[in-house]
């Protein structure tokens with residue numbers, strides 16, 4: 001199923017022509033209206049006339065998260081204040097947040113792009129979407145809301161929490177789709193089991209969209225099995241309208257990134273050098289349709305690669321692989337590089353492991369992984385624990401090539417991270 | 431005969447956890463008859479023999495402890511040299527794998543507590559050798 005068939009099935013050369021036209025327009029707009037970009041372009045010795053085709057994009061300077069933060073609250077605004085209708089912010093733990101502005105047309109476009117994503121996963125106006133994300137400054141809940149409304153679904157804007165009430169809403173309004181964080185999805189599955197509610201029989205949920213936190217394929221499989229649903233990977237970031245930048249189709253094999261909206265590049269996260277198609281590196285995005293706040297070559301810090309092969313669904317927009325890590329999260333222990341997600345992936349596949357974990361780096365490059373035990377798998381014997389410890393040690397070593405020390409701890413004893421999980425504690429001093 | 435069960439508690443920090451468990455059990459009026467700690471590499475399992483097993487399990491669980499109730503075999507032996515060797519050789523001959531094992535002498539009675547995955551096989555050996563298996567009531571009334 002398609003929402004905007006003519007754009008989704010555009011021929012490659014037509015898409016290219018559209019991208020070129022939109023890129024030139026965007027570059028001209030920021031040159032004219034955003035002093036930050038005029039200065040940056042000047043320093044790089046380029047102007048709008050340098051951009052003849054999309055290949056010229058690499059001459060333009062990058063925009064970093066730090067640039068956006070430093071331009072807070074409105075340094076990157078490209079439209080008069082009277083023309084913007086919405087601001088969202090992206091949480092920063094220290095200093096200023098990132099402020100992202102939308103014009104009326106930006107919101108319209110975002111709703112249509114989100115509607116494309118939902119339709120692509122088989123959702124229709126017959127569906128009932130329970131939106132269990134936090135409504136507010138965070139883009140996640142609202143953009144999903146607009147997309148679902150555009151498709152014509154019945155929306156239950158429940159927000160997060162109050163699990164008992166959530167389940168009542170699911171029953172009373174015959175909810176078929178959930179939108180929530182992966183950790184809440186796992187909690188919900190647990191809760192239903194404890195209450196003796198069988199989601200396959202007692203509820204009608206068929207699709208779950210999870211977001212706002214990093215999660216692994218193993219976590220997706222767990223949610224799918226526990227709730228009897230299809231989980232679709234989605235990718236987005238507040239700087240680019242929130243969710244819906246890229247989404248999986250029914251093939252569930254890579255995420256179509258909407259190339260009429262964003263120009264994508266993959267670069268070396270250290271040097272910024274563009275990498276050949278198919279190589280893994282940092283995703284860099286340039287907005288092609290944004291009026292209020294266009295961003296040029298924005299460094300997402302997310303690690304992925306482009307899957308150049310055509311998708312059986314026929315959409316011409318190229319797919320990216322699920323995000324395998326954050327460039328900022330990469331760890332180097334004893335000279336070996338790895339991402340925390342690789343450890344999570346191992347943990348989630350082993351029986352006896354509970355819900356939470358922590359990665360600890362200490363002096364002398366000692367890697368310790370603290371793992372919560374699953375209460376139901378404890379048989380009262382120290383041998384079972386020892387065996388679990390050895391299994392984890394071996395499996396993690398095979399995955400990341402560094403031998404970890406495994407500490408088993410009680411269920412619920414590790415701090416639960418809110419939103420984007422921060423599970424690495426680095427006590428090394430250099 | 432009621433099977434004898436221990437209350438086993440997961441503990442990453444022995445001293446602190448033991449103190450908290452003991453405190454909670456005391457508050458609930460549970461009497462500890464025996465305890466053992468099996469520890470390796472920074473974590474371990476504290477095992478209690480108590481007079482009110484189900485109550486102890488419930489209160490510890492409700493206070494966030496990870497618990498289970500492993501079944502054990504309590505056997506009385508002659509309090510003399512060689513009797514432990516005799517019993518364990520017979521168990522080994524029958525292919526019984528001991529998981530945890532502990533023993534004590536109380537009022538001249540030598541008791542061994544056996545934990546194994548092959549409880550029935552172990553029980554058969556005890557019967558064949560004409561040794562006495564203590565019931566939970568008997569064990570608690572020592």
Ligand SMILES: [Zn+2]
Pocket residue numbers: 249250251256311312313314315
């Ligand atoms: Zn597809």
